[in-house]
Amino acid sequence: MAHHKHSYRVSVAWTGNKGSGTSGYRAYGRDFTVEASGKPSIPGSSDPAFLGDKARWNPEDLLLASASACHKLWYLHLCADAGIVVVAYVDEAEGTMVGGDQGHFTQIVLRPKVTIRAGDDLQRATQLHHEAHKQCFIANSLNFPILCEATFEFAAE
Known part of the structure; x- marks a missing residue:
């Protein structure tokens, strides 16, 4: 199988110089x-525990969002291929980090609430979360577990 190389570029500019x-x-x-060509800017800061602005995205938020979004995108792709119609998807993901100056994430738990078309195969829809996890580029790049605790409902007919 041929491997395709994809490159990504962002600019992260510090804007916190208060004069000294x-x-x-x-x-x-x-x-x-955070900026990338042709995309809206993302205002960032550190976590408030490290003197950051709680109203701005911190690197930990962005890591969690990346893992959640990657899983979702693969899941939707796999459902489309399997003939399962997803009509809504909301993930209330949570990440756990420990330590201080040498901190690290210990796990991420994804909690997607998925609404599928009435009559679609619930067992297959559930199984596809496992396949999405195997395919997720972000999950494959991290050195800690990402768990998935999905719940489902059927769309009203």
Whole structure:
């Protein structure tokens, strides 16, 4: 099987200089902007525990969102191929990180609530979450477990 190489580019610009740069730990803001050509900017900061702005996306939020979105995109693709019609999908994902300066994620739990067309194969829809996990580029790149606790409902006819 041929492997395709995909490259991605972003610009992460620190915007937290309050006039004296990093002259002291509390002297600078943690704010940054993530940009990519032709896309809306993402306002970022560190987690509030590390003096960040809680109103901005932090790297931990973005990692969790990436894992959730990648799983969802693969799941929708696999359902479309299997003839299962997904009409709604909302994931309330949660990540756990431990440690301080040398912190790391220990796991992510995806909790997608999936609504499928009435009469579609619920067992197959459930099984496709396992296949989506195997295919997810983000999950395949991380060194900690990503669990999936999906729930389902059928769309009204």
